[in-house]
């Protein structure tokens with residue numbers, strides 16, 4: 080084939096299509112004529128433009144040549160900023176074959192969506208798998224074409240999801256990667272890769288990990304229950320006006336058959352509220368179960384078997400005798416769904432359905448059973464914004480939120496801190512069979528002025544830690560500041576550290592006691608500035624970060640750093 084100007088249509092993107100470019104492209108095409116094989120070829124062109132004078136530098140373009148029997152279409156792109164791709168194409172004569180392999184490999188399917196989740200491309204392997212004609216899926220929403228697709232979510236959040244298990248069709252589970260595509264700091268789309276290889280090993284691993292997580296959760300709860308048995312007061316502590324109102328609400332809803340959604344920051348006591356609702360319900364059914372399931376961090380397929388259970392032989396790698404799901408375990412009692420906002424999108428429909436008709440069918444059994452249970456759910460996430468972002472179904476929210484109970488953050492009920500202090504001191508000492516120390520009169524005031532981003536949980540940890548190091552007679556402010564003082568000592572005199580070493584061994588700090596290292600002081604100042612800004616903006620962290628001229632993620636880092644250092 081003769082390659083002349085008439086047979087080549089040149090499209091140049093971001094390239095001045097002048098003569099020099101045209102000539103260089105044509106000569107590249109002529110060279111390519113001699114290459115056997117593919118009808119489409121990628122190549123790179125270096126063009127020296129004479130009109131740029133003596134100092135003209137060659138400009139690099141990337142070219143894609145597509146041809147049929149009569150025409151050639153050459154797409155050119157200025158690729159100054161795409162050096163890795165140019166280098167790859169320049170160095171590897173069969174670069175196009177490699178790219179082609181990635182797209183057409185029978186072992187993996189590739190899908191590409193734009194930032195709105197609309198399909199731009201589905202590889203032939205995947206088209207065949209779904210019985211689609213070539214190009215049939217293009218321009219449609221990913222979820223319409225690919226069951227359980229989360230590519231639209233990844234294209235919205237910009238968060239990659241690697242090595243996830245996905246139900247690609249009935250009973251077929253595959254390993255998928257979903258990767259956002261960024262350009263100039265913006266998410267412009269997402270790529271999905273589905274591995275058409277045996278995913279059983281990974282499924283089994285995830286399954287046993289999930290079982291271990293569930294067991295761990297169960298032991299944690301049993302431990303808390305055992306602790307609770309020894310605690311003088313098992314009820315919710317706190318008598319501030321918002322807590323009194325919350326108690327009245329709990330009493331009312333406990334007797335009603337309505338789903339309850341508990342909202343509140345982490346550590347505010349949502350699980351305790353769920354227990355109180357359960358305990359305050361109809362007592363005629365003795366020993367009603369309270370079954371809890373944490374919905375965060377479990378992929379949809381595993382969550383489904385946790386919730387619904389499975390019949391014997393339903394999975395390779397599953398228990399031979401099958402498994403009773405949490406829904407059945409909760410029969411006659413309460414199912415507490417913790418972190419409910421984290422439930423994967425594809426499980427939301429299944430949960431919705433079971434909340435509507437209470438019919439439960441174990442995976443692989445096809446025999447539905449009606450199960451009576453009450454549902455209590457909780458989250459510390461901003462569920463409204465998840466609904467707005469299309470990540471939480473509105474119909475499921477309505478199903479879960481017959482009544483919404485809000486637990487205020489500890490900072491909004493600081494007056495309860497003295498009650499919490501003596502409650503946690505009593506509980507800790509009783510559990511550990513030690514005599515409770517007196518509490519110095521200024522301790523409660525000291526604790527009440529500290530920030531508590533981790534809420535009551537953080538306060539409890541702080542009190543219990545201080546008890547470990549107190550002298551056994553009196554609990555003092557110094558028992559709460561041990562770590563800061565040690566850090567100050569490390570900063571001031573590295574060789575002169577004399578660590579306190581537990582109950583009965585206090586007062587080992589030297590003359591530098593109370594001095595802070597400059598790094599530590601700076602961190603404290605930074606932390607205080609962040610706290611001030613947050614309270615100045617009524618808890619709005621976005622506005623607080625803007626007013627300080629820092630990013631929101633840095634603001635969280637400062638807050639976390641403090642929480643971490645307190646733990």
Ligand SMILES: Nc1ncnc2c1ncn2[C@@H]1O[C@H](COP(=O)(O)OP(=O)(O)OP(=O)(O)O)[C@@H](O)[C@H]1O
Nearest residue numbers: 315316317344345346347348349350351459535536
């Ligand atoms: N009002 C309260 N009275 C007594 N203890 C409380 C109260 N609120 C919280 N706690 C204690 O604080 C800790 C955290 O409580 P809980 O686990 O209920 O918080 P949560 O809101 O469910 O947290 P997360 O959102 O992180 O799961 C527990 O040890 C609990 O006993």
